[in-house]
Amino acid sequence: MNPPTDFSAQVAEQAVHWLLEMQQGPLDPRRQQAWQHWLEAHSEHRRAWEHIQRVNARLRGLSSPLAHAALNAPRSAGRRQALKLLLLLGAGSALTWGVREHNPLPSLLADYRTPVGARRRFALPSGGQLQLNTASAADVRADGPQPRIRLLEGEILLTAARAIEVQTAHGLLTARGARLNVRQFADRTQVALFEGQVELAAGEGAPVPLPVARQLSFSHTSVGAAQPLDANSGAWADGMLVAAHMRLGDFLDELGRYRRGQLHCDSKAADLLISGTYPLDDSERILDLLEISLPVKVRRFTRYWVSVEAKA
Numbered sequence: 001m002n003p004p005t006d007f008s009a010q011v012a013e014q015a016v017h018w019l020l021e022m023q024q025g026p027l028d029p030r031r032q033q034a035w036q037h038w039l040e041a042h043s044e045h046r047r048a049w050e051h052i053q054r055v056n057a058r059l060r061g062l063s064s065p066l067a068h069a070a071l072n073a074p075r076s077a078g079r080r081q082a083l084k085l086l087l088l089l090g091a092g093s094a095l096t097w098g099v100r101e102h103n104p105l106p107s108l109l110a111d112y113r114t115p116v117g118a119r120r121r122f123a124l125p126s127g128g129q130l131q132l133n134t135a136s137a138a139d140v141r142a143d144g145p146q147p148r149i150r151l152l153e154g155e156i157l158l159t160a161a162r163a164i165e166v167q168t169a170h171g172l173l174t175a176r177g178a179r180l181n182v183r184q185f186a187d188r189t190q191v192a193l194f195e196g197q198v199e200l201a202a203g204e205g206a207p208v209p210l211p212v213a214r215q216l217s218f219s220h221t222s223v224g225a226a227q228p229l230d231a232n233s234g235a236w237a238d239g240m241l242v243a244a245h246m247r248l249g250d251f252l253d254e255l256g257r258y259r260r261g262q263l264h265c266d267s268k269a270a271d272l273l274i275s276g277t278y279p280l281d282d283s284e285r286i287l288d289l290l291e292i293s294l295p296v297k298v299r300r301f302t303r304y305w306v307s308v309e310a311k312a
Contacts, residue, residue, distance in 0.1 A: 119239070
């Protein structure tokens with residue numbers, strides 16, 4: 001988790017003020033002395049200053065509107081507000097959670113996160129286990145009446161003996177003694193239940209129970225019908241990509257999640273069907289196997305630009 005900080009909103013405002021002054025150019029001797037006096041006046045000031053230095057350094061890796069405002073907003077008021085908000089992200093888990101509820105941030109600031117191509121496993125503070133798939137991020141709140149995971153992006157596999165909530169951009173899942181896979185798309189969330197009990201609350205409708213060994217998708221406004229688990233449900237947790245008569249275009253979309261760069265599928269090859277079990281840790285080997293099992297040619301323009309095309 002992000003390390004907690006211990007300073008007030010007022011001190012955060014002061015730290016932002018000094019940072020903005022310094023970014024305008026070197027301080028004159030009088031202002032330099034004033035800053036030094038403020039820094040040494042209280043340990044709370046030093047904690048805030050050290051934290052804002054870390055936040056400011058990390059901004060360069062963010063692409064959110066909030067980070068853009070903190071770095072580039074032409075008016076100092078906009079930059080001040082954005083920097084103050086980011087600085088306060090470490091002021092306690094409740095505040096961090098509340099800020100992210102209304103201003104979702106990218107995975108860099110999440111409690112748990114994975115880069116492209118990685119899969120990681122974490123023990124939850126409330127018990128149970130959380131696995132993150134490639135390019136995924138989640139926040140965990142364990143200090144409320146009921147533990148809650150907020151899926152910021154990507155996909156998780158949750159194993160929990162006790163009751164726990166999973167919040168996505170499209171609704172709230174309440175799990176009890178459950179093992180479930182949750183994947184968040186831009187317009188919907190997909191949940192697959194392997195064991196236990198899960199209820200889904202989305203939109204204004206009554207909570208919907210999800211049967212065991214079923215999966216469904218839901219959005220802000222609708223809940224799809226429960227379907228049997230597909231062959232690839234949760235297979236990523238074992239490092240596998242499973243295809244059962246899957247369109248090649250869909251297969252490459254899935255494989256592309258685990259690779260940096262572009263993995264393109266030619267429209268003439270997209271409807272070819274593929275079946276098999278493939279190890280996710282060797283995507284280059286998977287591409288080589290495609291040329292053996294299907295009438296396709298893999299063209300590697302660069303390491304990060306690969307195209308799969310139908311053979312002439």
